Amino acid sequence: DGGITQSPKYLFRKEGQNVTLSCEQNLNHDAMYWYRQDPGQGLRLIYYSQIVNDFQKGDIAEGYSVSREKKESFPLTVTSAQKNPTAFYLCASSVGWSYNEQFFGPGTRLTVL
Amino acid sequence: GENVEQHPSTLSVQEGDSAVIKCTYSDSASNYFPWYKQELGKRPQLIIDIRSNVGEKKDQRIAVTLNKTAKHFSLHITETQPEDSAVYFCAASISVLRTGNQFYFGTGTSLTVIP
Numbered sequence: 001d002g003g004i005t006q007s008p009k010y011l012f013r014k015e016g017q018n019v020t021l022s023c024e025q026n027l028n029h030d031a032m033y034w035y036r037q038d039p040g041q042g043l044r045l046i047y048y049s050q051i052v053n054d055f056q057k058g059d060i061a062e063g064y065s066v067s068r069e070k071k072e073s074f075p076l077t078v079t080s081a082q083k084n085p086t087a088f089y090l091c092a093s094s095v096g097w098s099y100n101e102q103f104f105g106p107g108t109r110l111t112v113l
Numbered sequence: 114g115e116n117v118e119q120h121p122s123t124l125s126v127q128e129g130d131s132a133v134i135k136c137t138y139s140d141s142a143s144n145y146f147p148w149y150k151q152e153l154g155k156r157p158q159l160i161i162d163i164r165s166n167v168g169e170k171k172d173q174r175i176a177v178t179l180n181k182t183a184k185h186f187s188l189h190i191t192e193t194q195p196e197d198s199a200v201y202f203c204a205a206s207i208s209v210l211r212t213g214n215q216f217y218f219g220t221g222t223s224l225t226v227i228p
Contacts, residue, residue, distance in 0.1 A: 031213055040122070042202055043157070043218040050213035058215065059114065090156065094214070101147065102216065104156040 003027040006091050006105035013085075013112050021076045021108045023091035032074035033092040033102065036060060043090065049074055050096070078110065085112045115140040117205050119219025126193050127227050134222045136203035137185040143205040145214070146179060146186050151221075152199045160201075161188070193226045200224070 004025040013019045023032065031050050035043040045058030049068040063082025068074055074093075078085045089108045094100040116139040126132050138146075147162035163170045163177045163186065170177050174193075179186040190197055203219040 033216070035218075040220060042119070042220040043204075043216075045216060048213065048215065056213070056215075059217075096213070100214070101159045101162065104158070106156050 004091065004093050004103050004105040006089075006108050008108060009106065011108055011110045013110070015112055016080045018080060019078050019085075019110065021078065021089055021091075021110070023074045023076065023105055025072055025074075025093045025103075025105075027093060027103065028071070029093035029103070030071070030096040031094045031100070032068065033094075034058075034064070034066065034074065034076045035090045035092065037088040037090055037107075046076065046089075085110060115143055115205055115207060115215075115217040117203060117217045117219045119203050119222060121222060122220065123223045123225075125225045125227060128193060128195060130193055132188075132190045132193050132197070132224055132226075134188045134201055134203070134224070135185060136187070136205075136219050137183075138205040138217070139184065140205070140207060141181075141184065142207050143217075144208060145206040146177070147204050147206070147216075148177060148188050149202045149204065150199045151202065157202060190224075193224075195226050195228050198224055198226045 007022045033048040034046040047066040049055035065077045091105040092102040094102045119136045144165040149157035150160045151157040174191045176189040200221045202221050204216050206214050206216045
């Protein structure tokens with residue numbers, strides 16, 4: 001399970017505050033992904049990045065932002081524009097594009113009070 | 114975009130019986146179909162995958178079948194054991210040059226194996 005880490009495991013924030021979730025991998029993977037997991041809705045893609053300094057919006061990018069300044073890091077910022085930010089957030093990485101397994105981090109549970 | 118539907122949402126089987134989970138997808142460009150298992154409180158982990166040029170793949174008690182014409186794929190678990198109890202997710206992936214893979218997940222099936 002090692003190689004991709006997320007921090008913190010639990011995060012509490014007040015409504016209206018921006019918050020940044022960390023995702024780091026030492027697998028030398030080119031591709032990284034952010035998903036949101038809600039009960040009964042599976043995993044929904046927020047953003048993904050295939051190379052450094054490049055990223056693409058997923059299906060639910062509104063209210064989120066990312067950066068990919070380093071190959072091993074892909075932080076996700078949940079902004080105050082996200083209307084329902086309370087959720088479980090999963091980061092994943094893979095070797096590259098095409099038929100490659102995604103490896104998931106342990107997740108961060110964000111609760112907005 | 115791609116739409117992946119997964120059924121059933123919950124499934125209970127007796128230990129030793131088989132379990133089948135089915136998924137359909139909408140975009141014929143999808144070419145990679147992984148299945149993930151997520152145990153309670155843990156991260157999803159890949160259990161088996163299949164590419165669009167293959168109709169069936171087996172790994173011990175787990176098998177996946179793909180019907181490209183009908184745009185559906187299924188996970189088969191034989192001789193189920195209590196440790197198979199988990200949530201299973203199917204996914205479909207479209208590989209796009211330069212922008213890479215975009216994965217679309219089903220809503221999950223909660224499998225309970227009754228001892």
